[in-house]
Amino acid sequence: MPEVKRRVLGGIALAVALVTVGTPSAWAKVTPDGTTESDTPPTESSGSVNGDTLASSASGVIVFDRSKNGSGRSAGGVTSTSSWTPPPCYYAPKYTPEQLQKSLEPIWESESTGYQWDAQQRDRYVNGHPYKDFNKDKAGEGYWWDAYVPESQIGAPGSLDCTKPIFWVDDGAPPPADIPQAITPEILAQLAYAEIRVPSTTIELAPQAATKVNLPTWAWLDAAKFKPVSVTASVPLLGIDATTTAEPVSLKIEPGTGDAVTYPASGECQINGDGSIGEPYAKGKADETPPCGVKYLRSSGEGSYKLRATVTWRIHWTGTGVQGEQPLPDGTFGAEQDVVVQEVQAVNR
Incomplete structure (x- = not known):
């Protein structure tokens, strides 16, 4: 003992x-x-x-x-989607x-x-x-x-x-x-x-300052700000190393209220071929359904809804004496942001 x-x-x-x-x-x-x-x-x-x-x-x-690795005050560690530690x-x-x-x-x-x-x-x-x-x-x-x-x-x-x-x-x-x-x-x-840090999941929204009841709100993440990160750990004393990489694969939107509809219906927005998620709103798309977004059915009153955006990261590694990529459990990282919803039935834009 x-x-x-x-x-x-x-x-x-x-x-x-x-x-x-x-x-x-x-x-x-x-x-x-x-x-x-x-x-x-x-x-x-x-x-x-x-x-x-x-x-x-x-x-x-x-x-x-x-x-x-990811950096900045808004970066954080991922949470395993399994019981892995x-x-x-x-x-x-x-x-x-x-x-x-x-x-x-x-x-x-x-x-x-x-x-x-x-x-x-x-x-x-x-x-x-x-x-x-x-x-x-x-x-x-x-x-x-x-x-x-x-x-x-x-x-x-x-x-x-x-x-x-x-x-x-x-x-x-x-x-x-x-x-x-x-x-x-x-x-x-x-x-x-355990050392992986991923960027903030604060998403871009349009309308930005405040959205309206029954108006589809577009949501997206820029590929330039949202890319794979990695950490390499080595023991030079033994001549070995391993690199663990996290790649974004999807964005989960939770509106913060049951009085809302997400796009797609699952609220899970998949990553695009260029590494972005969703699509920025552009003039002339007011009548289109956003590929990634949310529509609120009730006003937030004098307050706001806590929209939560959670990104899932696929994690894998390569290392000394190992052939090809080896899987590790997926990780998630999310954050909340305030969304003000105003009681306006129709809007021209």
């Missing part, structure tokens, strides 16, 4: 997001200067080795590229031999976990059962792996499941087969999923 408590707290304190490959052939040999011996060009990153230090960024050995915990490189020694010896010296437990730990990592002197003779040939808990998953179901003692993995070798939570490209893609 003390080991579980210590390692869970350690994972929380160093919460990160990373991933690895699913087959031994996908593992790259990482040399002490951080370069890789593989067919993939080396990626510059903070996940490298400098002397006896396993250098890492603030988020651990993972590196996120968010340059193609990011991995609650996983294993990845955390220490060089020297770093593990510096991490454990102060704990033993303080006797905070008890003499018996400390003796067992010394036996495991120092006395050769199974490791000797923190594997210092293998420095530069591998890393000590430990558990991580993503910050968003602290306290979530499963976040305390990674209770394996710290273990050693040689460079270029896969982690032990009996550790299902060891980082993989799929886990990396799932962690990148």
